[in-house]
């Protein structure tokens with residue numbers, strides 16, 4: 001058994017064991033899915049855009065993965081407060097392995113959360129164009145999860161207190177979500193918003209998810225994949241660097 | 249070559265000099281006690297020796313290696329029991345041992361065997377499948393110690409290992425420390441506020457106050473030097489009897505705690 005595996009396993013165990021947290025973290029996505037999905041449906045339909053529920057479901061699944069993966073990275077704050085982080089930081093294992101174990105663990109949990117929301121969406125009436133499209137969608141879910149778990153680890157390595165945590169949640173994660181096109185189509189937007197949505201990594205994740213599930217894609221799979229991989233590599237590098245520099 | 253060599257080691261936090269240009273050596277197989285009042289800089293020194301904190305200036309060698317450069321090689325040479333908690337409260341006692349064993353690459357068979365032996369020794373075997381969050385303070389402490397002995401490092405750092413332990417466990421601990429020191433020639437670097445413990449186990453003692461080493465020698469030498477009957481008297485003679493002003497730190501801790509729960 002390796003260090004990466006045991007730390008990955010730890011993230012998974014923590015997730016499975018905290019049933020209350022699972023329920024709590026599903027609440028918000030379900031609200032978006034059901035309230036917005038059905039609430040905005042008529043307006044969307046009138047504008048000639050088809051079913052909003054079909055449109056928003058891939059976005060809400062992406063959102064779930066975003067929140068869950070960033071959160072798992074920043075949750076390092078608790079390991080810092082309760083001291084467990086020290087135990088891993090003095091271990092005779094390159095810190096990059098510790099970082100990868102934690103990050104991939106967080107990403108795995110995020111994908112599971114995303115799948116749960118996906119299942120609820122299907123129960124509520126979401127229909128992918130082809131059932132086989134589930135597999136490319138799963139692949140993009142994993143990519144999104146890795147990108148943002150790495151970002152979470154980078155933040156977790158520098159955040160020292162609850163304020164920092166709140167700051168990042170409000171000024172990084174919420175904007176990433178709202179400006180990604182998860183909730184609205186990216187066509188006919190004001191110029192400024194177009195630019196912002198283009199630099200939001202989640203935009204490409206949501207685009208690819210929609211492409212896979214409801215054949216509604218703007219940038220194309222290759223652009224989405226390349227952008228996500230590049231950003232993922234950048235975030236992983238930043239995360240590894242910042243994690244290796246943690247002092248306690 | 250010494251096990252630990254420290255030269256002009258310094259650590260400042262803003263205006264505060266926590267460790268002020270200290271130098272000392274610990275030989276291989278030696279049990280070295282680092283004693284000093286609260287806030288003297290003991291934990292800060294250990295953090296610098298164990299790659300958790302970068303020194304402001306000065307030199308460190310662990311088994312001939314500079315831990316600020318060869319961090320991973322240095323980490324392979326030591327084990328540590330921290331003063332502050334470092335367990336994963338959301339996992340069971342057994343899982344904590346397992347995780348440690350895997351991180352420290354203890355072979356599976358040996359890990360299982362030593363885990364059982366150590367959990368029995370520190371009377372946690374019956375509770376091995378309970379979550380650490382359900383443990384009492386002393387039980388958590390015992391688990392930290394059992395975990396620290398799971399692998400057999402060349403150098404063992406024990407930062408106030410007996411904090412909050414009952415006399416039985418303290419006794420058990422020091423017996424165990426002495427036995428690994430004798431059988432494996434493990435170098436031990438320890439801190440404690442119980443002078444009788446230091447007197448009993450340490451080959452050599454350094455006394456640190458306000459970040460500087462004020463005396464160093466065998467327990468016998470320190471007592472002679474200060475004309476004292478006991479190590480406790482010698483300690484008080486060397487460091488004075490005023491209580492250290494730790495108000496700043498405890499306030500900091502309170503603030504930190506408050507921050508954590510403010511949402």
Ligand SMILES: Nc1ncnc2c1ncn2[C@@H]1O[C@H](COP(=O)(O)OP(=O)(O)OP(=O)(O)O)[C@@H](O)[C@H]1O
Nearest residue numbers: 261266284285286287288289290291292293331497
């Ligand atoms: N991260 C930090 N930031 C600021 N000051 C610090 C930090 N860590 C330690 N200090 C300060 O450095 C000094 C030395 O602290 P240290 O923890 O090394 O003391 P110690 O000798 O281990 O004391 P004790 O016996 O209470 O454990 C203290 O004044 C403490 O407030």
Ligand SMILES: [Mg+2]
Nearest residue numbers: 290291292331
């Ligand atoms: Mg201390």
